[in-house]
Amino acid sequence: MLVAPARAQAPDPLPPPAQFPATAAGALGRALVEAVNSPDTTAIGRFLAASHAPQSQQARAELDSLLRALRQQGGGVTPRSIRQASSGAVVVGLWADRHPGAGVSVVLAPHADDSARLDRLSVGRVLRPGDALRRFPAERMDDARMAGLIEAELRRLEALDRLSGVVLVARGDDVLYEGTFGMEDPRAGRRMTTRSRFHLASIPKMITAVAVGQLVEEGKLRFDDTLGALLPELPWTAPARGITLRHLLTHTSGMPRPREDRPDPPTSIEHVARFAAEPLQFAPGQGHAYSNEGFITLAAVVEKVTGRRFQDHVRERILVPAGMHTFAYDAPADSLADRAFPQPREEGDLFGVRPRQVKSRGWGGGGAGGGHASARDLLAFSRAVVEDRLLSPAMMDTLQTPRVPWDGGHYGYGFSLREVAGRPTAGHRGGGPPGMALCNDMDFFLDGSYTVIVLTNYDAPFCAEVKDALLALVAAN
Numbered sequence: 001m002l003v004a005p006a007r008a009q010a011p012d013p014l015p016p017p018a019q020f021p022a023t024a025a026g027a028l029g030r031a032l033v034e035a036v037n038s039p040d041t042t043a044i045g046r047f048l049a050a051s052h053a054p055q056s057q058q059a060r061a062e063l064d065s066l067l068r069a070l071r072q073q074g075g076g077v078t079p080r081s082i083r084q085a086s087s088g089a090v091v092v093g094l095w096a097d098r099h100p101g102a103g104v105s106v107v108l109a110p111h112a113d114d115s116a117r118l119d120r121l122s123v124g125r126v127l128r129p130g131d132a133l134r135r136f137p138a139e140r141m142d143d144a145r146m147a148g149l150i151e152a153e154l155r156r157l158e159a160l161d162r163l164s165g166v167v168l169v170a171r172g173d174d175v176l177y178e179g180t181f182g183m184e185d186p187r188a189g190r191r192m193t194t195r196s197r198f199h200l201a202s203i204p205k206m207i208t209a210v211a212v213g214q215l216v217e218e219g220k221l222r223f224d225d226t227l228g229a230l231l232p233e234l235p236w237t238a239p240a241r242g243i244t245l246r247h248l249l250t251h252t253s254g255m256p257r258p259r260e261d262r263p264d265p266p267t268s269i270e271h272v273a274r275f276a277a278e279p280l281q282f283a284p285g286q287g288h289a290y291s292n293e294g295f296i297t298l299a300a301v302v303e304k305v306t307g308r309r310f311q312d313h314v315r316e317r318i319l320v321p322a323g324m325h326t327f328a329y330d331a332p333a334d335s336l337a338d339r340a341f342p343q344p345r346e347e348g349d350l351f352g353v354r355p356r357q358v359k360s361r362g363w364g365g366g367g368a369g370g371g372h373a374s375a376r377d378l379l380a381f382s383r384a385v386v387e388d389r390l391l392s393p394a395m396m397d398t399l400q401t402p403r404v405p406w407d408g409g410h411y412g413y414g415f416s417l418r419e420v421a422g423r424p425t426a427g428h429r430g431g432g433p434p435g436m437a438l439c440n441d442m443d444f445f446l447d448g449s450y451t452v453i454v455l456t457n458y459d460a461p462f463c464a465e466v467k468d469a470l471l472a473l474v475a476a477n
Contacts, residue, residue, distance in 0.1 A: 014095060014129055015080045024115035025090035029082070029108050032121075033094070036067055037076045044068060051118045053111035058120040066123055069348055070106075074098055088115070093127055102351040103127030123434065125462060126345065126352030131160045133465050136473040146473065147177045154179055154466070164343060165456030165463070166196055168375040169470055172448060173383060178375070182457070184340045187358055196340045197326060197372040198455040199361045201430030201438045204369045207381070208295050209249055209414020211302050211314055213395045220305050221245065223413075230301050231269070234276040243284045245301070248294040249413035250403045254280035255293040268299035268310050268367055288404050292368035295414075299367025310367060322384035324377040329365040339372060340457045342437030359437060369430060375453045378442050385426070386448040400426050400446065416443075421475035423447065431460040439463040443471055450474040 020026035028051060035047035044067045052060050070077055075098025083091045088110055095103035104123055111119035134156075136149055150169065157163040164182025168175060180192040215221040227234075228241030239254075247253035256278035272293075281289055299310040306313045311329040319327050328336060343356045365371025384390050391399070402410030402417050407429070409418025415426045420443075427443030439460040444451040452470045454463040 014101065015093075018079050018082045018093075020079065020082055020092075021084055021090070023084065023090070024110045025084065025088060025108055026082075027116070028110060028118050029079070029090050029092050032067070032108065032118075033077060033079055036071045036074075044071070048118075051116075053114055053117035053119050055111060055113060056117075056119045063118070063121055066121060069350055070094065070104075070123075073348070073350055073353070095127070096351045096353075099351055099353050101129055102353050104350050104352075123350055125459065126350075128160055128162070128352075131157065131162050133157065133462075133469055136469060138472060138476045140477050143171075143176050146477065150177050150470065150473070151179060154181060158182060162458075162462060163456065163466070164192065164458050165198070165340070165454065166192060166194060166375045167455075167466065167470070168379060168451070168453040169474060170379055170451045171474075175379070183343070184338070184457075185358065186343070186356075187341075192340065193338065194376065195326070195338045195374055196455075197328065197336070197338050197374050197377075198340045198440055198457060199342070199372055199438055200365070200369060200378075200440055200455075201432055202292075202369040203378065203428045203430035203440055203442060204365055204371060205295050205367075205414045206385075206426075206428050207314055207318055208298050208302075208367045209399050209412075210318055210385070210390050211310075212245060212249065212298055213391050213399050213413070214317060215302065215305055217392060217395050221301070223249075225301075227297065227301075231272070231276075231297075231304060234269075234273055236276050237279060239280050239283055240276065243297075245298070246413075247284045248291075248298050249399075250288075250411055251291050251294060251406075252285050252288050252404060253291060253294050253297075254282040254284055254287060254289065255291045255297065256280060257289075257291070257293060266309075268296055268303050271366070272297050272300045288406075295368040296366060302367070311365065318381075318384075318390060321389060323380040324373065325380075327371060327373040327377045329371040336372060338374070340455070342457045344435045344437035344459055347435060361436070361438065375455055378453050378455075379451055382427075382442070382444040382451045382453075383448075386444060386446065420445075420471045423449075423475055425471065429464060431463070434459050441467040443467060445475075 020030045035043040048060050074096035077094040079092050080095050081093035090108050092106045093103050094106055105125050107122045109119045111117050158181040167179045169177040178194055182192055184190040184192045184196050223246045224244050227243045243253045256275050258275045303310050342359045342361050345352055346354050346357050399413040400415050401412050404411050416428050417426050424446045425443045430440040432438040437457055437459050439456045441463045442453040452467050454467045456463045
């Protein structure tokens with residue numbers, strides 16, 4: 001369904017100033033705003049000296065830079081929305097005094113061991129009056145009404161520059177709604193189309209899990225196999241040799257997280273060799289930390305067992321059988337056809353008052369994710385999964401059994417799992433930090449009834465908000 005964009009309407013008035021709660025996080029937020037708004041140039045430094053937790057993994061210099069950017073660009077800030085999160089953090093909507101109608105979402109998290117001190121601070125999405133996603137009615141309706149409600153709301157958000165991408169809702173194999181929003185490549189004047197391909201970030205972790213499950217079904221792997229036995233040629237530490245495939249698939253391996261900007265090597269095994277000797281974050285099975293390195297290691301295992309490059313194996317065993325005909329796994333040139341170029345805010349443009357940039361995220365895909373694909377490709381994958389065309393029902397149930405708490409639900413083996421209106425769903429999110437403009441999300445009901453896919457080339461977390469709202473809408477039908 002393609003409809004001309006709605007005309008931008010006059011923005012809603014700003015909400016009134018809000019008061020911080022009488023909690024440790026509230027006290028930190030109040031002190032932070034006072035420091036940012038103080039004419040004393042030393043106020044931010046004094047706030048951090050008194051409030052920054054020594055145990056925090058976020059450097060004080062990074063916090064200092066964020067707060068000074070809020071001051072310089074905002075010309076002072078006013079808190080107009082404050083929400084206490086279940087984790088103990090407080091989410092604050094700070095609105096710029098210098099730019100009326102421009103705000104930013106800030107998350108302040110107190111340290112677990114000292115709630116009077118700040119553990120971390122993150123500056124999230126840009127805010128505008130009236131740009132919040134409006135709730136859809138939780139009631140049964142026919143397909144035409146459902147599509148009309150989705151179209152009207154998403155066009156409103158497109159007009160507010162909140163949405164650029166492709167949104168797809170399907171019942172079984174039938175597409176009920178497919179909307180395109182914003183620009184695929186502003187430099188070339190190309191608008192988004194249903195063929196647009198997005199960098200998927202972590203969504204293909206599900207594909208990696210399926211590849212491992214296939215090899216387990218064939219008797220070539222076991223979930224309890226260890227890295228010491230599977231990849232003995234790599235320089236693992238003694239604890240790392242005991243990491244199992246189960247640990248890797250559930251992000252409970254403690255795998256190290258090296259920081260490097262070198263290009264990815266030709267094979268996953270060569271990639272893993274770069275960090276195999278690094279110390280673990282924790283003993284295998286004794287913690288949970290989301291790990292791209294863990295899934296890169298799974299791809300290395302697939303390469304070792306099959307004797308083929310991971311991408312080539314997955315293309316033959318999963319992409320082609322599932323009908324994912326336009327999925328591009330290998331690193332594409334900027335001229336990749338139908339490529340949706342990321343459009344992040346300029347660095348330092350916290351309040352979103354400058355023109356967007358166009359960036360190239362040209363790296364390809366592997367075990368941890370990546371590659372470029374369309375919404376139709378991901379629909380094809382979800383249908384292949386629920387119809388058991390890639391794995392036996394028993395093995396798919398194994399992958400989609402909840403294992404560890406994750407993102408408001410659970411994580412299985414490479415699948416994010418939760419319930420919507422009491423109905424189980426599976427899927428995965430793919431994104432990156434602010435400035436990457438990678439924000440994709442998909443979920444499908446395990447009974448095969450509905451699939452919701454949101455692919456965008458704007459920054460997180462808006463894709464997840466849209467997907468969650470659409471899941472709630474279809475769950476009522």
